Amino acid sequence: xxxxxxxxxxxxxxxxxxxxxxxxxxxxxxxxxxxxxxxxxxxxxxxxxxxxxxxxxxxxxxxxxxxxxxxxxxxxxxxxxxxxxxxxxxxxxxxxxxxxxxxxxxxxxxxxxxxxxxxxxxxxxxxxxxxxxxxxxxxxxxxxxxxxxxxxxxxxxxxxxxxxxxxxxxxxxxxxxxxxxxxxxxxxxxxxxxxxxxxxxxxxxxxxxxxxxxxxxxxxxxxxxxxxxxxxxxxxxxxxxxxxxxxxxxxxxxxxxxxxxxxxxxxxxxxxxxxxxxxxxxxxxxxxxxxxxxxxxxxxxxxxxxxxxxxxxxxxxxxxxxxxxxxxxxxxxxxxxxxxxxxxxxxxxxxxxxxxxxxxxxxxxxxxxxxxxxxxxxxxxxxxxxxxxxxxxxxxxxxxxxxxxxxxxxxxxxxxxxxxxxxxxxxxxxxxxxxxxxxxxxxxxxxxxxxxxxxxxxxxxxxxxxxxxxxxxxxxxxxxxxxxxxxxxxxxxxxxxxxxxxxxxxxxxxxxxxxxxxxxxxxxxxxxxxxxxxxxxxxxxxxxxxxxxxxxxxxxxxxxxxxxxxxxxxxxxx
Numbered sequence: 001x002x003x004x005x006x007x008x009x010x011x012x013x014x015x016x017x018x019x020x021x022x023x024x025x026x027x028x029x030x031x032x033x034x035x036x037x038x039x040x041x042x043x044x045x046x047x048x049x050x051x052x053x054x055x056x057x058x059x060x061x062x063x064x065x066x067x068x069x070x071x072x073x074x075x076x077x078x079x080x081x082x083x084x085x086x087x088x089x090x091x092x093x094x095x096x097x098x099x100x101x102x103x104x105x106x107x108x109x110x111x112x113x114x115x116x117x118x119x120x121x122x123x124x125x126x127x128x129x130x131x132x133x134x135x136x137x138x139x140x141x142x143x144x145x146x147x148x149x150x151x152x153x154x155x156x157x158x159x160x161x162x163x164x165x166x167x168x169x170x171x172x173x174x175x176x177x178x179x180x181x182x183x184x185x186x187x188x189x190x191x192x193x194x195x196x197x198x199x200x201x202x203x204x205x206x207x208x209x210x211x212x213x214x215x216x217x218x219x220x221x222x223x224x225x226x227x228x229x230x231x232x233x234x235x236x237x238x239x240x241x242x243x244x245x246x247x248x249x250x251x252x253x254x255x256x257x258x259x260x261x262x263x264x265x266x267x268x269x270x271x272x273x274x275x276x277x278x279x280x281x282x283x284x285x286x287x288x289x290x291x292x293x294x295x296x297x298x299x300x301x302x303x304x305x306x307x308x309x310x311x312x313x314x315x316x317x318x319x320x321x322x323x324x325x326x327x328x329x330x331x332x333x334x335x336x337x338x339x340x341x342x343x344x345x346x347x348x349x350x351x352x353x354x355x356x357x358x359x360x361x362x363x364x365x366x367x368x369x370x371x372x373x374x375x376x377x378x379x380x381x382x383x384x385x386x387x388x389x390x391x392x393x394x395x396x397x398x399x400x401x402x403x404x405x406x407x408x409x410x411x412x413x414x415x416x417x418x419x420x421x422x423x424x425x426x427x428x429x430x431x432x433x434x435x436x437x438x439x440x441x442x443x444x445x446x447x448x449x450x451x452x453x454x455x456x457x458x459x460x461x462x463x464x465x466x467x468x469x470x471x472x473x474x475x476x477x478x479x480x481x482x483x484x485x486x487x488x489x490x491x492x493x494x495x496x497x498x499x500x501x502x503x504x505x506x507x508x509x510x511x512x513x514x515x516x517x518x519x520x521x522x523x524x525x526x527x528x529x530x531x532x533x534x535x536x537x538x539x540x541x542x543x544x545x546x547x548x549x550x551x552x553x554x555x556x557x558x559x560x561x562x563x564x565x566x567x568x569x570x571x572x573x574x
Contacts (some may be wrong), residue, residue, distance in 0.1 A: 024101030031430045032099045037106075038092040042076040045102030047129060047434065049248050052078055056554075079555035081440035082404075085454065089441050095422050097433075105434045109441040111448065111494040113422055117411050117435060118501030119491075120418075122146075126503075127412040127434050133243045133557075134338065136251055137274065138331030141506065153506070155324055156332055159301035160506050162384075164207055167296050168513045169383035171206035175199045176521025177379060178215035183571040188531045191218035193349040193564030196518075200345035201233040203514050208336055209280045210297035232276045238269035240342050240557050246270070277330050298336060302329050336507060343406035344511050346560040348518060351400035353549050353567050354456045356528045357542040361396070361458060366574065368392040369524045378521055383513065390516055391485035395461035397515040398488075401497035402443045403456060406558045409499045411435040439496060448494035461486045531568045 025041065032039050044051045055077040063073045074080060075088070075098065088096060089109035098105040108114055117124045125145055134142040141152040179199055183189050195217055206212045239246065245263055246254065253259075254267035284303040287293075306323040324332070355362055372389045373381055413433045419426050429435070444453045449460070465482035488495040498508035505511075522528075532541040545567060554562050561567070 021101045025099060028101070028104050029099050032097045032104050035097060035427050035429065037095050037097045037427060039097050039099055040071050040075055040092075041099045042072065043101070044076055045100040046076070046078075046098060046105050047127075048102060079559070081408075081438055082553055082555070082559065084440070086441040086445040089438065089445065095427070103432060103434050104430065105436055106429060107436050107438045107441075109438045109445060110422055111442060112492045113420055114437045114442065114496060115492045115500060116421065117437070118496075118499065118503065121501060121503055123413075123416075123418050124411040124435060125414050127410055130410045130434075132247045134335055135331070136239070136246060136270065137277070137334045138325075138327035138329075140328065140331035140335045142335045143331070149503075152324070152328070152332065153502075155305045156302065157506050158305045159298050160510055161301065163296035164298055164301060165387075165509060165513045166383040167210075168203060168207045168510055169381075169387065169517045171203040171212065172199075172514045172517025173378050173381065173521050174212070175202050175215050176518045179217075179518075180522050180526055180571065182215065182217040182220070183569075184526055184573065186571075188568050188570050190565045190568045192352055192567060192569060193345070193561060194218045196348040196352070197237075197341075197345040198233070199518065200341050200348065200514070201236070203344075204337055204341045205232065206297070207510070208298040208333060208340075209276075210300065211280075231272055235269040235272035235276070236337055236341060238266055239273060240338065242266045243557055273334070274330070277333050280333075281326065281329060299329075299333060302332060339407075339505065340507055340510060340514075342558055344514055346406055346558055347397075347400055347404065347511075348515060349561060349564055350404045350549065350553065351396060351515070352522070352528065353545060353561070353564075353569075354400060354403075355396070355523070356530050356567075356569055357546045357549075358456060359527065359529065361456075362523055362527050364459075365392045365396060365519060366523050366525075366527075369520050373520070373524065378524060381520070386520070387513060387516060390520070391462055391483050392458065393516045393519045394485050394512060395458035396519060397512055398461050398495070398497065399456060399458040400515075402449075402495060403454075404553060404559055405439040405443060405497050406560075408437060408439045409503075411437070437496060442494050442496060445494070525574055526571050527574055528569050528571050531570050 021043065025043075029039070029041065044055070056079075059073050059077040062068050074084065086109060088107070094108065094110040095113070096107045098107060108117075131143040134140060139148070139152075141149065141156050144152050176199070179195060182195070189195075195215075198218075199215060202213045202215060242262065246266060249259075249263070251267065251270050254263045254270075257264075280299045281303065284300045287300070288303065288307060302324065306329065368390060372386055412435060413429050413431050415431055417428050417431050420429050442448070446453045463484045463486050465484060493500065498505035498511075529538060530541040530545040532538060533544070536544070548566060549561065552562050552566070553559065556562070
């Protein structure tokens, strides 16, 4: 190739790319401006997989250039909502259209409009590209629509039952008991995120597969029992951490020898996770065939409910299938692990760090836990007797999720424009517009949450009973007043931590029971604080930790603390 060709080919490609971007922006801008909504023009598509890999690095680089900060560095990166909170909507309005070369993205901070979108699931489907990552092992409740989704919902909803919640409670208490023993035996702990991930994995393993494992900390030796758990857990971690190449290339293509080693490791992780699911699935089927009693776990519930539907209808083929295929069982089990493991683990790590900044809230929930479990060992407590009487602990869960929602659910107008009421007027949202309910703005806007909307205040979820000052009549000596949890409204709610409408998260109770159970085991007899740096007192250390949570929490696959090892905590008995 001649020297001019070497120069001209890259120039031509670069020019073509620039022209393509400008053309996409022009087309989408002309569509967007007809809505009359405030517009923000961004050079990169917010959902472009390549951009999602490099966005933070590029934005940080541009931010260092003098006079280059603007809408690009403020909005064109994953997780900008956590830093900005409600401020963009306070400045520009409840609905803002981001114009990009690929698609237009409608950012919403209007509780009534968001509720309307969730209720009209046929008009506002989930964009297919947002659920591709969930389709790795098979169709599931997160990736289907219409009659297929209704079938998945009916079967999977029956799997999230009170028997499973009881199993979640038992596993959470057992794991948290081991966890607090490990943490309190050390002078300081900087492995909160890693350890809560292990705990959540073990709770998930017990609740989904019926397999219990003892907790071991980040620096403890492994045994053969733990190795079995970690192979499943490590496979899941690799899949979740490296999901973008998995989506872009597809599962089978990752095994090509010319691809980087990390891609082949990702392929191997999918095989390990598949083997784990297959082994559990076949075990449950054999148990059913022997007419033995199935355990109360999600896998057995899925197999039982699916088989019951097939038997009742007498058909397993065609469009009238009522049960789940084996592939669909695997798809749903993966979604359970994706949402129930990583999301809960991240929320729990953030919640513990938030509590470390508030010793008063630790005392508040410890008072409730000890009152409810008077005379009962934590390991002997039951879900039915304890969980409904722990509204303060549940308030900590909701307040953590309010401030740091693990994942936001995107919607779309699909192939047809859709009318949407915004305040007193109706806007026709163009077709193929991605709609992003701005959870971070909805959950912190002073219009909905008051002047302290950015503060961690679990008491906002508690309603004291004005008619009684005692827990119950049989505990007249208890100083703990009767309190009720303030449930968010089912319609027009500014809280959408587990989504809303018919497609709200079916595992929300699962997550709540796990989180509350872990709080019981951790805070009944212990308290936590950040370890002060040289020259700091306890108050300064708490302020530093709170600042770290606010500044260092961002999006990877889900919302999480980006450098949790910097949060060094000390656990001591009360």
